[in-house]
Amino acid sequence: MKYYITTPIYYVNAAPHIGHTYTTIAADTIKRFKTMQGYEAYLTTGTDEHGQKIERAAKAAGKTPQEFTAVVAEEFRQQWKSLGLAIDFFRRTSDPLHHKAVQQMFQRCLEHGYIYKGSYTGQYCVFDELYVNDAKPGDPCPDCGRPTETVTEENYFFKLSEFNERLLKLFEDQPDFIQPETRRNEVLAFLRRGLSDLSISRTSIKWGIPVPVEGNHVFYVWFDALTTYMSAVEGEDLWPADLHLIGKEIVRFHCIYWPAFLMAAELPLPKKVFAHGWLLFENDKMSKSRGNIVRAMPIVKVMGFDALRYFLLREVVFGKDGSFSYDALVQRYNSDLANGLGNLLSRTLTMLNQYRDGYIPSETEVDLEAWSERVMKLYDAFDFSRALEEIWTSISWLDGYIVQEQPWKLAKSSADGDQDRLDRVLYTAAEHLRMIAALVSPVLPETAEKIWRMLGMEQSVGEVRIDTLAKNKLRAAQKVSAAAALFPRIDAGPAIAQMQQLEEEETVRQAALLGKKPEAPSVAPANVAPMSEQITIDDFAKVDLRVGEVKSAELVKGADKLLHLRVDIGEPETRNIVAGIAKAYAPDRLVGRKVVIVANLAPRKLRGIESRGMIVAASLEDGSPVLASFLEDVPVGARLK
Ligand code: MSP
Numbered sequence: 001m002k003y004y005i006t007t008p009i010y011y012v013n014a015a016p017h018i019g020h021t022y023t024t025i026a027a028d029t030i031k032r033f034k035t036m037q038g039y040e041a042y043l044t045t046g047t048d049e050h051g052q053k054i055e056r057a058a059k060a061a062g063k064t065p066q067e068f069t070a071v072v073a074e075e076f077r078q079q080w081k082s083l084g085l086a087i088d089f090f091r092r093t094s095d096p097l098h099h100k101a102v103q104q105m106f107q108r109c110l111e112h113g114y115i116y117k118g119s120y121t122g123q124y125c126v127f128d129e130l131y132v133n134d135a136k137p138g139d140p141c142p143d144c145g146r147p148t149e150t151v152t153e154e155n156y157f158f159k160l161s162e163f164n165e166r167l168l169k170l171f172e173d174q175p176d177f178i179q180p181e182t183r184r185n186e187v188l189a190f191l192r193r194g195l196s197d198l199s200i201s202r203t204s205i206k207w208g209i210p211v212p213v214e215g216n217h218v219f220y221v222w223f224d225a226l227t228t229y230m231s232a233v234e235g236e237d238l239w240p241a242d243l244h245l246i247g248k249e250i251v252r253f254h255c256i257y258w259p260a261f262l263m264a265a266e267l268p269l270p271k272k273v274f275a276h277g278w279l280l281f282e283n284d285k286m287s288k289s290r291g292n293i294v295r296a297m298p299i300v301k302v303m304g305f306d307a308l309r310y311f312l313l314r315e316v317v318f319g320k321d322g323s324f325s326y327d328a329l330v331q332r333y334n335s336d337l338a339n340g341l342g343n344l345l346s347r348t349l350t351m352l353n354q355y356r357d358g359y360i361p362s363e364t365e366v367d368l369e370a371w372s373e374r375v376m377k378l379y380d381a382f383d384f385s386r387a388l389e390e391i392w393t394s395i396s397w398l399d400g401y402i403v404q405e406q407p408w409k410l411a412k413s414s415a416d417g418d419q420d421r422l423d424r425v426l427y428t429a430a431e432h433l434r435m436i437a438a439l440v441s442p443v444l445p446e447t448a449e450k451i452w453r454m455l456g457m458e459q460s461v462g463e464v465r466i467d468t469l470a471k472n473k474l475r476a477a478q479k480v481s482a483a484a485a486l487f488p489r490i491d492a493g494p495a496i497a498q499m500q501q502l503e504e505e506e507t508v509r510q511a512a513l514l515g516k517k518p519e520a521p522s523v524a525p526a527n528v529a530p531m532s533e534q535i536t537i538d539d540f541a542k543v544d545l546r547v548g549e550v551k552s553a554e555l556v557k558g559a560d561k562l563l564h565l566r567v568d569i570g571e572p573e574t575r576n577i578v579a580g581i582a583k584a585y586a587p588d589r590l591v592g593r594k595v596v597i598v599a600n601l602a603p604r605k606l607r608g609i610e611s612r613g614m615i616v617a618a619s620l621e622d623g624s625p626v627l628a629s630f631l632e633d634v635p636v637g638a639r640l641k
Contacts, residue, residue: 061515101231298502570637
């Protein structure tokens with residue numbers, strides 16, 4: 001039984017950061033638990049190297065695209081290698097084998113009548129490599145808010161419009177094709193609006209795979225990139241993929257374009273697409289302009305890779321957005337890893353050594369089968385945080401059990417049965433730890449291996465299979481090792497300072513690699529605007545500022561700067577608010593976001609909509625707004641004072 005997983009093929013205009021690492025860690029974890037379930041699991045990742053964005057990045061770095069992409073692709077490859085991620089296929093889209101696969105894919109679609117020649121004039125977002133239908137010159141990209149560019153080209157078109165019904169049927173017949181449910185609903189809504197044909201070739205750029213037709217056409221990057229999932233495993237009998245793991249911003253490409261291309265080529269479709277949420281930094285989007293991108297290496301050097309893996313998969317509900325912060329990382333490490341798992345292991349080993357010369361006592365009835373099934377079920381649903389919670393529940397239970405049984409008293413007792421009871425307590429604790437090590441191994445492979453060895457197990461924990469795990473209990477008289485600290489406690493202050501220092505060094509190193517100067521955060525205004533006239537506290541108290549949550553957001557027709565928001569500020573009905581933030585924020589990026597509202601501002605009509613309140617934002621030098629937000633979770637309706 002094979003199981004084939006892919007991560008996105010990452011763009012090489014940026015060096016690897018924690019966002020890429022997040023997806024790749026999750027994919028590695030899935031590969032590990034699938035292996036544990038008896039599958040032969042394979043993982044593909046790679047680099048997406050063509051297109052205008054990369055061409056421009058290479059030019060800015062003073063390199064040819066070939067030189068530039070080679071350097072960054074190597075950086076990705078090295079990153080995954082030094083982290084020990086279990087990658088089987090690393091495919092660069094500049095690889096000639098891949099070129100051939102893309103051209104064949106095109107040929108198949110052409111032969112089946114799904115490709116025609118046409119002309120396109122319209123708006124294009126270079127950042128997202130996306131044609132923006134219905135946009136006018138000067139309009140921002142609906143996905144990233146950056147300005148679009150007008151392009152006119154003679155192109156080859158893919159008849160995407162012919163796949164509307166088939167795609168709807170696919171997602172109805174296979175309701176779990178797209179997960180989580182919210183993403184599926186988005187795709188269905190998109191399909192219901194109807195699909196337009198898609199231009200899949202470019203003549204305006206050179207850096208791409210040549211289309212096998214007359215003229216200088218190269219492939220549209222998404223036609224090229226998506227095909228990597230197949231080309232990477234050509235001849236391996238692995239297609240169709242069981243799982244495409246992606247971030248939520250590229251769902252449309254994976255759930256509409258990709259299945260349509262495959263249907264047109266009459267090739268098998270992948271079985272599932274799971275889109276996880278965004279990893280934010282202290283609740284803010286990570287971006288170059290904010291200067292708040294975090295890299296994995298500095299964290300790994302200070303805290304260890306397993307600590308990062310644990311944090312990301314425990315703290316963030318997989319599928320939802322989540323926040324990274326150094327504080328939260330150290331806190332989780334100390335509470336769950338040092339005090340939780342690490343402490344339990346060292347306690348158990350110490351007792352075994354002190355009371356039983358380091359030998360496992362005779363076997364006792366310990367039935368952990370149902371519990372391990374529960375954990376595996378959660379892994380299977382990619383619900384990593386709950387799987388880990390379930391494991392940590394057992395750690396707490398064991399802590400409580402040891403306290404209750406008081407083995408230190410039993411050890412000194414010569415009363416009838418007390419030594420047998422001590423054997424039972426020690427065996428129960430050790431057997432639990434064996435199971436914990438195995439079940440936690442997909443997330444904490446290094447730690448699990450250490451625990452496994454300390455318990456005196458012979459094979460590697462990676463060889464454990466779930467169907468025999470609970471039955472192959474610890475053998476009596478097996479020798480365990482001396483106690484050792486798995487996770488020494490970490491002092492937050494110095495550790496965070498060290499990570500930040502290393503982060504700065506890593507930023508400089510990566511910037512040099514990309515041929516750039518490290519960018520200073522643009523949100524720090526160079527000049528402070530003159531202060532307004534002083535007011536008293538009573539003046540300020542007149543302004544009723546409230547925490548609100550954006551429930552919906554849409555562009556106001558005929559106004560390119562305005563968004564129409566519906567904001568919940570804890571009143572029975574949401575408020576209509578019209579805000580001039582459309583250039584900086586795409587509507588769907590705002591839904592669910594907590595914002596600050598001036599709630600007692602007199603209503604006024606804007607473009608026919610009565611706006612009841614104002615959204616608070618910092619105004620940067622160039623006039624662009626940055627919305628006020630909170631690092632902690634705050635309830636809707638709370639007043640700001
Ligand atoms: N090249 C395309 C993908 C083509 S796949 C056929 C691309 N590349 S990317 O470099 O922008 O990578 C995007 C992916 O990286 C996301 O879908 C996600 O998997 C991961 N992430 C990058 N930043 C992230 C966060 N801040 N948070 C979570 N995931 C992030 O899109």
